[in-house]
Amino acid sequence: MELLILPAAALVLLMVVLSLFIWLLLQPHRGEIEKIPGTMGWPIVGESFSFLSDFSSPSGIFSFMRNRQQRYGKVFKTSVLGRFTVFMTGRDAAKILLSGKDGMVSLNLFYTGKQVLGPQSLLTTSGEEHKRLRRLIADPLSVDALKKYFQFIDDLAIRTLEGWTGRTVFVLEEASTFTLKVIGNMIMSLEPEGTEQENFRANFKIISSCFASLPFKIPGTAFYRGLEARNRMYAMLDNIISRRRSGEDIQHDFLQTLLRKHSRAAGETDEDSEKLTDSQLKDNILTLLVAGHDTTTSALTWLVKFLGENPDVLQKLREEHKGIQEKRNGGMHLTWSEVHTMPYTNKVISETLRRATILPWYSRKAAQDFNIDGYDIKEGWSVNLDVVSIHHDPKFFPNPEKFDPSRFDEPLKPFSFLGFGSGPRMCPGLNLAKLEICVFIHHLVCRYKWIPLKNDDSVCPTLVRMPKSKYPIAVEAL
Numbered sequence: 001m002e003l004l005i006l007p008a009a010a011l012v013l014l015m016v017v018l019s020l021f022i023w024l025l026l027q028p029h030r031g032e033i034e035k036i037p038g039t040m041g042w043p044i045v046g047e048s049f050s051f052l053s054d055f056s057s058p059s060g061i062f063s064f065m066r067n068r069q070q071r072y073g074k075v076f077k078t079s080v081l082g083r084f085t086v087f088m089t090g091r092d093a094a095k096i097l098l099s100g101k102d103g104m105v106s107l108n109l110f111y112t113g114k115q116v117l118g119p120q121s122l123l124t125t126s127g128e129e130h131k132r133l134r135r136l137i138a139d140p141l142s143v144d145a146l147k148k149y150f151q152f153i154d155d156l157a158i159r160t161l162e163g164w165t166g167r168t169v170f171v172l173e174e175a176s177t178f179t180l181k182v183i184g185n186m187i188m189s190l191e192p193e194g195t196e197q198e199n200f201r202a203n204f205k206i207i208s209s210c211f212a213s214l215p216f217k218i219p220g221t222a223f224y225r226g227l228e229a230r231n232r233m234y235a236m237l238d239n240i241i242s243r244r245r246s247g248e249d250i251q252h253d254f255l256q257t258l259l260r261k262h263s264r265a266a267g268e269t270d271e272d273s274e275k276l277t278d279s280q281l282k283d284n285i286l287t288l289l290v291a292g293h294d295t296t297t298s299a300l301t302w303l304v305k306f307l308g309e310n311p312d313v314l315q316k317l318r319e320e321h322k323g324i325q326e327k328r329n330g331g332m333h334l335t336w337s338e339v340h341t342m343p344y345t346n347k348v349i350s351e352t353l354r355r356a357t358i359l360p361w362y363s364r365k366a367a368q369d370f371n372i373d374g375y376d377i378k379e380g381w382s383v384n385l386d387v388v389s390i391h392h393d394p395k396f397f398p399n400p401e402k403f404d405p406s407r408f409d410e411p412l413k414p415f416s417f418l419g420f421g422s423g424p425r426m427c428p429g430l431n432l433a434k435l436e437i438c439v440f441i442h443h444l445v446c447r448y449k450w451i452p453l454k455n456d457d458s459v460c461p462t463l464v465r466m467p468k469s470k471y472p473i474a475v476e477a478l
């Protein structure tokens with residue numbers, strides 16, 4: 001999801017148009033806006049420049065938030081990237097925004113994201129329709145249902161790592177290839193190599209990088225290319241779906257499960273059925289790919305980085321995995337039951353998600369007027385939960401910059417840790433993400449050692465936080 005590679009002139013033009021539009025839109029609420037502390041920055045550009053420069057610094061968006069929270073408190077207004085928005089932080093705000101009680105908020109996606117994911121995506125629907133879609137995809141993503149993909153993930157992790165030996169690798173690139181192959185196989189049994197995989201990967205990359213592009217549907221723009229890639233991806237899915245329906249190709253994957261559950265009886269129409277239509281199916285397959293790929297890639301990369309920087313944690317983690325290996329009767333393959341005996345690994349994953357805060361804020365739109373910390377928020381306003389500050393609150397995480405998995409020894413206070421979110425929009429892919437990471441880390445720490453080749457803490461200016469250096473390492477067998 002590249003955010004910033006935008007032609008400067010077009011960006012300025014868009015900001016002017018958006019600012020005028022927002023200015024007109026906000027006129028009826030001038031009074032309420034005035035009462036929210038903070039500044040709207042410069043005319044047109046607002047506070048975009050300091051937001052963008054902080055965004056790609058090592059501490060990321062945290063310094064932007066901390067500066068303003070020190071000046072204005074937990075709730076403040078700003079105008080960034082052509083959007084008037086209210087940032088808020090703290091457990092109370094998290095509870096209100098994430099539990100979405102009484103339909104108080106809905107998800108706030110960029111226009112381009114909405115167009116690319118489609119009108120039936122989990123991310124573009126809300127209320128009852130959103131609940132229904134969640135129910136329908138929950139089963140195939142449950143721990144039990146994931147068991148059938150375990151062997152593939154295990155084999156792929158072993159093969160990927162064997163290719164690392166004696167080489168310099170960019171962890172981010174390798175993690176990206178690994179997670180895309182896993183999700184492609186899980187959803188539609190894509191083979192990890194070959195033309196179909198390559199086309200899938202190429203289209204996915206174009207889609208994923210057009211998310212925050214300018215919303216111009218003109219040939220040559222990133223948005224236009226993204227929509228074209230989406231059409232190619234949907235054509236590929238149509239082809240697979242028709243092969244499955246004709247019985248020419250039967251698999252045991254996510255798509256097959258949904259096709260079986262949602263096939264229509266003769267004469268049953270879309271209107272009188274509770275079942276998923278083909279466009280709902282395709283929009284949500286694309287949604288899972290988009291929501292699951294960059295996040296898991298980033299988590300795996302940060303985890304390897306944090307292990308490299310914290311030898312004591314690496315040693316303890318290695319002991320857990322060597323212990324599992326020793327109890328096994330030979331062979332390098334993990335077993336399904338062993339994956340559920342990794343308590344320390346789970347704490348390392350949680351601490352990685354806390355420390356890196358891969359999605360730095362969760363974006364919502366007020367669906368009705370409400371009050372938070374004494375401030376009136378009006379229907380239609382963009383409200384963002386600053387999660388980085390919640391994850392770095394010294395009251396709940398003393399010495400917050402330290403990477404310390406033992407913080408998760410005891411249960412935490414509700415809404416103090418939000419690595420996978422909370423409430424009705426909580427991540428439905430968390431079991432898959434954890435499975436991929438546990439398997440990969442098992443083989444990595446049992447069989448390899450590595451040294452980092454670059455001491456660069458800067459972060460990509462993308463919606464999902466990733467190390468800019470892609471984290472190059474030199475790898476050797478243990």
Ligand code: HEM
Binds near residue numbers: 107123420421
């Ligand atoms: C370590 C990896 C992952 C992290 C850190 C992560 C994190 C999150 C978070 C924080 C949210 C909620 C955002 C909000 O409230 O605004 C979310 C939602 C979501 N995630 Fe994940 N995720 C990960 C992996 C995955 C995977 C593997 C999948 C799919 C297979 C996935 C699919 C989704 C979807 C579809 C949503 C939207 C849910 C909805 O709106 O109802 N995620 N994720």
